[in-house]
Amino acid sequence: MGTFADGRGDFYGDDTHDGRPIKTHFIWSEITATSARWEQEFSADGGKTWESNWVMEFSRV
Template identity: 35%
Template sequence: MKKLIVFCIFLFSLNGMYAQNNPEKQFDFWIGKWNLTWLGANGKIERGQNTISEILDGKVIQENFEATEGAQKGYKGISISVYNANSKTWHQTWMDNQRGNINFTGFFDENIKGFITRPQEVNGKQQVSRMVFKDITKDSFVWDWESSEDGGKTWKLNWQINYKRAQ
């Protein structure tokens, strides 16, 4: 029995290593149904749901986000994320019910992974925005929406969402 348990742990760790070494699997941790919480501007906890699915023969990740409680209730959005094997780069396009549309490129380092925009002018200043997935476990992670006006040297946290896997 102990050998079986050790073997199962070994297989699970190989799967995690496979995702780290296989860029096409870098965002598989995100797939699933999630309950979301964040601190609203009024200091109260707000809630939402996010369902992340593989589509198109498992080659594309589709996100369906909805804020369900709080000041942002009714805010909805979808994203499509895909790994381009030719450029060896992840790409994401976000669209929402406020006519928002943002294009991102994926990035990775040892501690975080996410998507970043190209520089764009916002209120007369060049700004870069990014979403960061961090503190990733099987059943939870933290998602940060950040912006930078100094080319990415420093980042301002604009929105932080806590993800918990729905049961």
């Protein structure tokens, strides 16, 4: 579930890690005609705190 608003996309979901339930958060930001940034975060405490564990920078060649 999520949306794009004001040039940013925030998407949330539920998953498991090592057999335990976690929350996921995926972020699209800094979107231009030639670039974008994507981040992945996990939360093991129901969304109170988030750990960023993957960032990708996209650019058009």
